[in-house]
Amino acid sequence: MTDPLASCLYIDSDDVLHDSCAIWAQAEFLAIDTEFIRTDTFYPIAGLLQVGAAGHLYLIDPLNISDWSAFTDLLRRQDIPKVIHSCSEDLEVFQVLFQCVPQPLLDTQIGAALAGLGFGLSYQKLIMECLGIHVEKGETRSDWLRRPLSESQCTYAALDVLYLQKVYPLLKQRLEEKGALDWWLEDCAVITAQAENPALPQDYYLRIKSLWKLNQRQQYVLQQLCAWREIEAKERNIPRGRVIKDPVCFDIARLLPGDLNQLSRVKELSPGSIRRYGDVILALISSARSVADDDLPAPAPKPLTPAQTQLMKQMKALGEVAVVAADIAPEVLLKKRDLEELIRTGVLPPSLCGWRKPIIGDALLSLGGKK
Structure with missing residues (x-):
């Protein structure tokens, strides 16, 4: 051959x-x-x-x-x-x-x-x-x-x-x-x-886990910090973690340090990063403190309530039936974040429309959508 x-x-x-x-x-x-x-x-x-x-x-x-x-x-x-x-x-x-x-x-x-x-x-x-x-x-x-x-x-x-x-x-x-x-x-x-159409720098913070644990102003600081880091990493063409890692960004937003001494207490933020970026980070925090409450982005959603969690289980049960009927991998039909969005808003997310709508979307709407 x-x-x-x-x-x-x-x-x-x-x-x-x-x-x-x-x-x-x-x-x-x-x-x-x-x-x-x-x-x-x-x-x-x-x-x-x-x-x-x-x-x-x-x-x-x-x-x-x-x-x-x-x-x-x-x-x-x-x-x-x-x-x-x-x-x-x-x-x-x-x-x-x-x-x-x-x-x-x-x-x-x-x-x-x-x-x-x-x-x-x-x-x-x-x-x-x-x-x-x-x-x-x-x-x-x-x-x-x-x-x-x-x-x-x-x-x-x-x-x-x-x-x-x-x-x-x-x-x-x-x-x-x-x-x-x-x-x-x-x-x-x-x-x-x-x-x-990649995500904008100001939207990166939405990827960070436990975002809901921060108050609205802390979330805004995290948004601005991640956006600045994204631009910095792109301009220098280095991995974003080489600027500041995600968990460090989160801790800075949580602690809201007001000076270099307080900034130095942030775990895993190296002295070199403080020397290079400390003044920029502090200026960003200072600017964020002055933003009016009405101008802050909407807070990240909190974890589902017990009642919403029960509804989630019912939706997943519907999905299990639909998966067998369609003979497809379960993960490709239903994603947790889509179900959470539907439960919170009552509106079918775009990713559950299209070919998924007649297979599972309509049934999910009847269970947890807006009447």
Whole structure:
């Protein structure tokens, strides 16, 4: 049998990339993956891009490409699906390199969950489940910026898009047979929309756990602190934790220090961070103290009451029935945060509309929605 990796094309020039894009434009779909480094930077640094098309394999060296126009045109081609596994970090790579994301996108991790194969399957587990093939992941932590890349690195990278080309038709057929192909397209369209419109710096604080434990002004300080940190990390292109970690931001907002001495008592805030950022942090807190109560953001919701928790259990019970009927992974149908939003507002969240509405959304509304 012919070794499919033997004909893998390594692309390290604009001309070859342009010619390859002309070939890929004729493909029914493209399997895509990326390898990147993100150890010391805010933004991922692309080390390699992999493309699988019509059974052939290609490795693109982004360190040697200056003209991406033909490739980005292809990424935007609506008539050619782009197949990726667990795409969130890959989409960040595309945004940094091209200021766009592949569309239409089909994430095989999501497709597998909708097909009833399991939620959050790793690439290894997906390939074993669908093809019965064990994929070695020995180069996961490899240095993808090193040149030349080793044979082992190239093989590892190429196999990703080789097997994606085999898995995609299987998932597509399974979802078509159960009338769920549109579900896949819909969920992936939401992901690409989110990637194109990332959260604003002032919204980062909403990710921090136990936000409800802070009073409204403390929450505002945390909002401003996280927004400043986000901008600082992006401008310096360093991980946000290298500026200040989330728990430290939380403690600063909780304690509201008024001078450098008080700031130094915040656990895990290093003397170096105080020297570099102390005056900025204190100025931010001082400014936040003067904001009128009416101008503060709405407080974060508190944990559910016992009655609301009981309603949550009833909703989850409905979900368990719907999951069996739809033959999908439970986590892909219902998320805790969506149920909490419905319980608090009585309004169906956007993520429970679309294809989920007739399957579970309407039943949830009848149980806990606004009358």
